[in-house]
Amino acid sequence: MTKPRFDLPPEELRRLGALTADAVASHRERLLERPVFGKVGADAALFREPLPEDGRPFEEVLAFVREHVLPFPMGNSHPRFYGFINATADPVGAMADWLAAAMNPNCWGGDHAAIHVEASVLRWIAGMIGYPAEAEGILVSGGSMANFTALAAARRAMTPGNVREEGLAGPDRPRLTVYASDQVHHCVDKAVDLLGIGTAQLRKIPTGRDFRMDTAALARAVAADRAAGFSPAIVVGNAGTVNTGAIDPLGEIADFCRSEALWFHADGAYGALASMVPSLRPLFAGIERADSLATDPHKWLYAPYEVGATFVRDPGRLAATFRKFPEYLASDPESPFPGPAWFAERGVELSRGFKALKVWMGIKTHGRKAYAAQIENDIRLARFLADEVDRRKDFERLAEPVLSIANFRWRPEGRAMSDADLDRVNRKIIHRLVGDGSFFLAPTILKGRTTLRVSITNFRTTESDLLALLDEVERVGKELLA
Numbered sequence: 001m002t003k004p005r006f007d008l009p010p011e012e013l014r015r016l017g018a019l020t021a022d023a024v025a026s027h028r029e030r031l032l033e034r035p036v037f038g039k040v041g042a043d044a045a046l047f048r049e050p051l052p053e054d055g056r057p058f059e060e061v062l063a064f065v066r067e068h069v070l071p072f073p074m075g076n077s078h079p080r081f082y083g084f085i086n087a088t089a090d091p092v093g094a095m096a097d098w099l100a101a102a103m104n105p106n107c108w109g110g111d112h113a114a115i116h117v118e119a120s121v122l123r124w125i126a127g128m129i130g131y132p133a134e135a136e137g138i139l140v141s142g143g144s145m146a147n148f149t150a151l152a153a154a155r156r157a158m159t160p161g162n163v164r165e166e167g168l169a170g171p172d173r174p175r176l177t178v179y180a181s182d183q184v185h186h187c188v189d190k191a192v193d194l195l196g197i198g199t200a201q202l203r204k205i206p207t208g209r210d211f212r213m214d215t216a217a218l219a220r221a222v223a224a225d226r227a228a229g230f231s232p233a234i235v236v237g238n239a240g241t242v243n244t245g246a247i248d249p250l251g252e253i254a255d256f257c258r259s260e261a262l263w264f265h266a267d268g269a270y271g272a273l274a275s276m277v278p279s280l281r282p283l284f285a286g287i288e289r290a291d292s293l294a295t296d297p298h299k300w301l302y303a304p305y306e307v308g309a310t311f312v313r314d315p316g317r318l319a320a321t322f323r324k325f326p327e328y329l330a331s332d333p334e335s336p337f338p339g340p341a342w343f344a345e346r347g348v349e350l351s352r353g354f355k356a357l358k359v360w361m362g363i364k365t366h367g368r369k370a371y372a373a374q375i376e377n378d379i380r381l382a383r384f385l386a387d388e389v390d391r392r393k394d395f396e397r398l399a400e401p402v403l404s405i406a407n408f409r410w411r412p413e414g415r416a417m418s419d420a421d422l423d424r425v426n427r428k429i430i431h432r433l434v435g436d437g438s439f440f441l442a443p444t445i446l447k448g449r450t451t452l453r454v455s456i457t458n459f460r461t462t463e464s465d466l467l468a469l470l471d472e473v474e475r476v477g478k479e480l481l482a
């Protein structure tokens with residue numbers, strides 16, 4: 001009989017594991033020497049090799065990874081990466097992911113350690129945000145899935161009859177409407193679409209100059225819908241928008257939802273964990289009253305991708321939304337297997353990886369206070385950048401930073417340029433910086449104007465990186481106009 005190829009003896013695991021650890025350490029060591037964003041370009045041909053029929057030694061495969069994969073990152077571990085809301089990963093999380101994969105439990109349920117770790121992580125995250133500890137939660141792949149999962153629970157709870165059986169189609173079914181600000185993340189549009197509510201029934205409520213929801217407009221929209229025969233059901237409040245970090249008036253939304261018997265969902269994928277910062281806490285007041293809450297440990301707990309979290313205030317509502325057990329999974333009360341939480345009942349997925357370990361080991365290694373301080377530092381850096389933008393005559397700030405996002409544009413003084421010209425040149429500046437690998441940022445559009453958007457969820461960024469960014473924007477801008 002041939003030796004089983006897949007079953008590495010422990011000594012071999014130790015040896016190959018050490019080689020892998022060395023590859024990780026070298027990768028991090030060399031990050032600063034290389035472009036922020038590692039465009040693969042013509043080397044993409046290397047990845048079009050035919051399907052390997054026969055294997056190669058692990059060392060050879062690892063050598064390829066060291067040469068052709070690790071040097072071409074998206075860039076989010078680099079101190080000069082400010083795109084989207086893509087955090088720098090905590091190395092503790094990377095090590096935990098390896099342990100989790102080695103153990104490889106399927107986290108749908110049962111009385112094994114991973115389930116207890118996940119339950120504990122959920123309790124800790126709720127505690128960080130000030131959300132009720134008894135809330136029903138589940139870890140999911142990220143903010144999109146966290147919002148989808150919560151909105152599915154909202155849809156079930158807010159639809160008369162049994163929406164799981166009856167659906168929403170047909171003349172006698174309620175026409176649910178959902179409300180969110182015009183700054184809401186597009187994953188809410190996706191969820192409303194996939195849940196059969198339809199994006200035509202998603203009302204985008206205008207925001208003011210501060211990009212926060214206008215709650216008087218919300219009240220008018222709900223009243224108009226009731227008068228027109230719709231069934232207003234859900235209000236999504238942003239606890240940190242993706243564009244500017246704006247936090248909707250969550251307390252007012254909570255009051256309104258209570259008085260109108262609506263479901264209040266808070267999208268805190270990006271911002272909710274910033275409520276750990278004492279000076280920001282008042283901005284989040286009301287989040288603890290949300291019927292459901294989404295947040296993302298892969299953003300502001302710096303956990304490696306992917307991990308998001310969903311909470312529903314009243315225990316049992318997630319299970320009522322997703323429970324469906326076939327015979328082969330029916331639990332036997334006399335079996336020693338069943339455990340405290342049955343996660344497969346609380347979401348879409350049956351087989352689930354051990355995402356909890358990276359969050360759990362991170363929190364145990366660093367402690368809550370360290371996360372609060374680090375988040376506070378990211379926010380301080382965005383403020384520092386905004387102040388520097390205000391100080392420099394050739395820059396214009398386009399939003400007030402609330403969390404760790406600064407929005408501004410390069411606008412050379414004394415030179416008449418239309419908004420369209422400014423949009424063009426600012427976009428070109430971004431393409432140059434990303435293209436030459438000096439910085440990574442992605443533009444957004446605020447009230448019709450293209451902005452240089454700098455989002456910092458990055459424990460490696462310093463003030464001098466941000467000063468260098470402004471210098472470089474200025475240099476490239478002048479070159480483009482010359």
Ligand SMILES: Cc1ncc(COP(=O)(O)O)c(C=O)c1O
Binds near residue numbers: 084185241
């Ligand atoms: C406010 C907000 N909600 C939802 C999401 C979606 O999260 P994910 O990319 O983890 O699916 C994001 C992502 O940036 C976000 O900022």
